[in-house]
Amino acid sequence: MEKANEPSGCELRISKTFRAPVELVWEVWTNPEHIKNWWGPNGFTTTIHKMDVVKNGEWLLTLHGPDGKDYPNKSIFQEIIFRKKIVLRHFNPNFITTVNFEPNGNQTLMEWHMLFESQETFETVVKTFKADEGLKQNVEKLEKYLSTKIHQS
Numbered sequence: 184m185e186k187a188n189e190p191s192g193c194e195l196r197i198s199k200t201f202r203a204p205v206e207l208v209w210e211v212w213t214n215p216e217h218i219k220n221w222w223g224p225n226g227f228t229t230t231i232h233k234m235d236v237v238k239n240g241e242w243l244l245t246l247h248g249p250d251g252k253d254y255p256n257k258s259i260f261q262e263i264i265f266r267k268k269i270v271l272r273h274f275n276p277n278f279i280t281t282v283n284f285e286p287n288g289n290q291t292l293m294e295w296h297m298l299f300e301s302q303e304t305f306e307t308v309v310k311t312f313k314a315d316e317g318l319k320q321n322v323e324k325l326e327k328y329l330s331t332k333i334h335q336s
């Protein structure tokens with residue numbers, strides 16, 4: 184069951200247990216050929232320009248909105264622990280994302296945490312861009328995508 188905590192302070196958190204092994208969840212999180220298929224809120228598509236999943240590696244992508252606007256994104260991977268943890272710093276707006284993966288047999292608990300640099304940034308991102316809702320939608324899209332991969336194997 185999806186669990187989303189209400190935004191508080193300068194952070195957003197969501198956790199979800201997927202009916203997929205950690206190997207698959209990690210693969211769809213770290214392979215641009217997979218992540219482009221589920222990343223972003225509902226109605227958005229994603230173009231991955233660069234995704235170097237190593238410490239200090241760059242992740243450049245463009246979200247294409249349903250309104251026809253493009254939203255370039257830049258992040259730098261701060262920490263990568265294979266099949267366990269991803270930490271990245273996102274720029275403009277500035278925040279740190281930490282995603283933990285905990286295997287449990289054929290299931291994986293994912294805990295996703297976003298920490299914004301200030302209350303003002305947090306409020307802008309949540310109120311203006313609905314980042315809290317976008318995060319939930321991203322996790323729902325990930326779950327749907329994983330279910331297609333499970334049924335293919």
